[in-house]
Amino acid sequence: MSAKYIHLINDKDNVAVVIKDLPEGAKFDIFNESYIAKSFIPFGHKVAIANIKKGEDVIKYGEVIGMATEDINIGDHVHVHNVKGMRA
Amino acid sequence: MKKEVKSVKLYGYKRPDGLFGIRNYLLIIPTVICANEVARRIANNIPGAKVIPHQHGCAQLEPDAAQTFRTLAGFGLNPNVGGAVVVGLGCETVQAEELAEKIKSSGKPVHYLVIQESGGFVSSVEKGTELGKEIYKQIKDLQREEMKFEDLMIGLECGGSDTTSGISANPALGAASDLFFKEGATTVLSETTELIGAEHILERRAINEEVALKLDEIVKRMEKRVLDMGVSITGANPSPGNIRGGLTTIEEKSLGCIYKAGTSIVKEVVEYAERPKQKGLVIMDTPGNDIESISGMIAGGCQLCIFTTGLGTPTGSPIAPVIKVCGNDENYKKVSDFIDINAGLIINGSKTVEEIAGMIYNMAVEVINGKQTKCEILGVEEFSINRIGPTL
Numbered sequence: 001m002s003a004k005y006i007h008l009i010n011d012k013d014n015v016a017v018v019i020k021d022l023p024e025g026a027k028f029d030i031f032n033e034s035y036i037a038k039s040f041i042p043f044g045h046k047v048a049i050a051n052i053k054k055g056e057d058v059i060k061y062g063e064v065i066g067m068a069t070e071d072i073n074i075g076d077h078v079h080v081h082n083v084k085g086m087r088a
Numbered sequence: 089m090k091k092e093v094k095s096v097k098l099y100g101y102k103r104p105d106g107l108f109g110i111r112n113y114l115l116i117i118p119t120v121i122c123a124n125e126v127a128r129r130i131a132n133n134i135p136g137a138k139v140i141p142h143q144h145g146c147a148q149l150e151p152d153a154a155q156t157f158r159t160l161a162g163f164g165l166n167p168n169v170g171g172a173v174v175v176g177l178g179c180e181t182v183q184a185e186e187l188a189e190k191i192k193s194s195g196k197p198v199h200y201l202v203i204q205e206s207g208g209f210v211s212s213v214e215k216g217t218e219l220g221k222e223i224y225k226q227i228k229d230l231q232r233e234e235m236k237f238e239d240l241m242i243g244l245e246c247g248g249s250d251t252t253s254g255i256s257a258n259p260a261l262g263a264a265s266d267l268f269f270k271e272g273a274t275t276v277l278s279e280t281t282e283l284i285g286a287e288h289i290l291e292r293r294a295i296n297e298e299v300a301l302k303l304d305e306i307v308k309r310m311e312k313r314v315l316d317m318g319v320s321i322t323g324a325n326p327s328p329g330n331i332r333g334g335l336t337t338i339e340e341k342s343l344g345c346i347y348k349a350g351t352s353i354v355k356e357v358v359e360y361a362e363r364p365k366q367k368g369l370v371i372m373d374t375p376g377n378d379i380e381s382i383s384g385m386i387a388g389g390c391q392l393c394i395f396t397t398g399l400g401t402p403t404g405s406p407i408a409p410v411i412k413v414c415g416n417d418e419n420y421k422k423v424s425d426f427i428d429i430n431a432g433l434i435i436n437g438s439k440t441v442e443e444i445a446g447m448i449y450n451m452a453v454e455v456i457n458g459k460q461t462k463c464e465i466l467g468v469e470e471f472s473i474n475r476i477g478p479t480l
Contacts, residue, residue, distance in 0.1 A: 004437045009259055009347075017255050017334070019435045044251035044334035058336075061254075061347050063289050065340035078336070085337030087285050 005037075006030065006047060010062035014050040015078045017060075018043055028075075038075045046078040058083050096453045099232035100239065100391075101170065104195025108235040109167035110391045110456045113138045113407050114224050116173050116216070117160055119187055120145030120180035126203055127175040130216035134224055138169075138406040140471040146180040147480040153181045157190075159361040159473045162387025164191030164198065168407045170227030171197040173220045175212070178204030197223045232458070237271035238367060240456065243385030243393040243408075244277050244348050247378035250398030250416055251333040254344025256434035256444070257396035257415030263445030264394070264452070265350035265369075274367045276390055277349040278374040278381045280310045285325070286342030290371070294354045302357040306373040313476075348396055360474050361387035378403050379472040382410065392456060394448065402426040404468030409461045411451055413444075426462050 005028040006016040016030060022041040027034050030049045041047050046060065052072040057064045066083040076082070100108035116139040118127035124141040131139035140163055144156040160182065164172040172191055176184025188200035199219035206212040244261065246253055265275050283290065287307045294300035314320070326335040335341045355366035357373070361384045364370040372388055374381040378401065382393050386408045393410040395403060400423035404410050414420040417432025424430075429447055433439035439447075455461055 007255060007435070009255070019255065019437075042334065044255070046334060046336070060340060061343040063286075063339070063343055065343060066337040079334070080331060080336050083336050085285070085339055087288075087338055 006049075008049070009060060012059055012062040014048065014052055014057075014059045015046040016049050018045050018047055022047060035075045038073070039077050041077045048072045048074050048076045048078050050074060052078075098235045098237065098240070098453065098456050099458075100235040100456065101167070101230050102233050102235070103167045103170075107167035107194075107389070108233075108239040108391070109169065110240075110458075111168040111407065111409070112170045112227060112230055113168060114171055114173070114220055114227060115140065115164060115169045115407060116175060116220060117164055117187070118142070118145070119160065119174060119176040119182040119184050122146070122177040122180065123175045123203060126209060126212045126216060129213040130173065130175065130220055133213070133217040134220045137220060137224070138469065140406055142471060142473050144473050144475065145182040148181060148475075149477045149480065152476050155360055155476060156473055157182050157187065159383065159387040160187055161190045162361045162363065162389070163407060163471075164196075165194050165363075166386055166389060166391070166407055168391050169196070170230060171223035172199075173216055173223065174198065174200035175216055176200065176202045178202045197226050199223065237268065237273040240268075240273040240392070241364070241388070241390045242268060242273060242275045242452070243382055243388075243390035244275055245279070245378060245382050245385070245393055245403075245410075246282075246345055246348060246396040247403065248397040248399040248401035249345075250419070251335075252415035252432060252435060253396055253398040254335075254341075254347065255415065256441070257398065257413045257431040258344055258348040259441050260431045260434060260444035261348040261394055261396050261413060261448060262350045263441055264448035265348065266352065267445065267449050268452075269350060269352045269368060272367065274364060274370060275349060275352075276364065276370050276372050276385045276388060277346060278372045278385055279345065279376045280306050280373050281376040282345040283307055283342055283371075284311060285338030286346055289339075289343065290346060290354055293352075299354055299357055303354065303371060306357060306371075310373070310375075358388060360384045363389045375474055377472070377474070379470045380474040382408075383470075383472050384474060392452065394452065396431070397427070400427060402463060402466070402468050403470060404461075404463030404466070406469035406471055409455050409464050411448070411455060411461050412463065413448060426466060426468070428462050
């Protein structure tokens with residue numbers, strides 16, 4: 001098994017946490033499927049493990065942490081550039 | 089939960105009011121800052137006695153005076169305390185006799201003395217020492233009896249957090265919290281400042297409308313206090329450092345914190361240092377300051393605290409063990425003399441969340457039954473009362 005790059009906190013989540021710096025193009029595994037990181041994603045940041053359409057919920061801890069501000073694809077870095085909080 | 093935890097037996101000190109302590113201390117309580125030194129000297133004279141010096145007890149507005157009284161009384165009433173000596177100055181707001189009476193309502197042995205009526209500093213120390221020794225004799229030979237998880241109240245805290253807190257330590261404590269609930273224990277989630285942004289999620293988990301409203305109220309009140317100081321709490325939250333670390337929204341940051349309370353419904357919301365009436369998950373209105381927060385929960389009756397951290401902090405309490413869980417393997421190695429459990433092993437892949445949760449659970453059982461935490465061995469004993477308004 002390759003080095004573990006990501007950690008899924010809750011089965012409902014559509015993002016996983018990067019627990020080891022994920023280089024661009026690196027392969028990571030989730031639910032027995034392999035995906036490719038679309039860009040470098042540093043430790044502690046989030047990677048999409050499902051396609052999330054603009055306006056859809058971003059889910060971590062099994063709860064909504066924000067809304068996608070653009071279409072997000074599996075392997076994308078998920079952060080302030082493509083997610084905004086729901087709280088004013 | 090894949091691994092079933094085998095049934096365990098818990099033993100504690102049964103108090104006259106039916107509560108169970110997991111420690112058996114004589115507590116010396118100064119009513120006011122001016123009585124701190126006399127109280128400290130008394131405690132030094134009696135083996136195993138604990139003392140809670142503080143900065144309060146006088147020149148306070150009524151809400152603060154009431155909160156100070158409630159916190160000091162709560163420490164005396166905490167079942168880890170077998171008996172207490174209350175040391176007053178005489179002219180202060182929080183009066184020694186009244187505080188002693190309140191603690192005595194538990195049926196535990198309590199004495200008090202007033203420095204201004206005891207013939208000076210040295211005589212006060214001598215008199216207090218005699219009173220303390222008398223109580224010490226009454227409680228020193230108490231034996232542990234079997235208790236249940238329902239007799240247990242556990243305070244949950246996080247401090248010195250870093251990126252790993254929300255990944256490893258808090259999810260592991262959350263899974264352990266769910267194990268404690270299953271057994272019937274009460275857990276207390278605190279730190280209102282950390283709930284801001286996730287209150288709507290906890291409100292959905294509230295057992296009824298009243299609890300949801302109360303939760304909303306304590307969060308709004310905390311925000312208002314901050315705004316009244318002319319600053320914003322949400323404006324810079326998550327902070328630039330949080331964002332660099334990977335946190336995107338305030339919801340995410342708060343969820344990382346509240347995840348340590350597991351997935352249970354919220355039964356009750358209580359004020360700082362107030363004793364919960366319900367069993368299960370309870371939220372207490374405390375600030376994010378670790379010492380003020382755990383002191384509030386212990387005053388509310390928690391016999392044990394479990395504390396998650398990323399950077400590490402040597403927090404302890406004079407009367408309640410604090411189990412420290414570090415989510416960051418590198419930092420654990422730096423400060424392992426005051427950390428009990430390394431949850432960083434989740435991140436390097438050598439342990440699962442469930443395995444660390446099992447370790448937290450097993451360690452809690454051992455600590456309840458008398459094993460000392462690292463900070464108990466080191467003698468880290470901090471105490472602080474949350475202040476609301478100005479000093480007069």
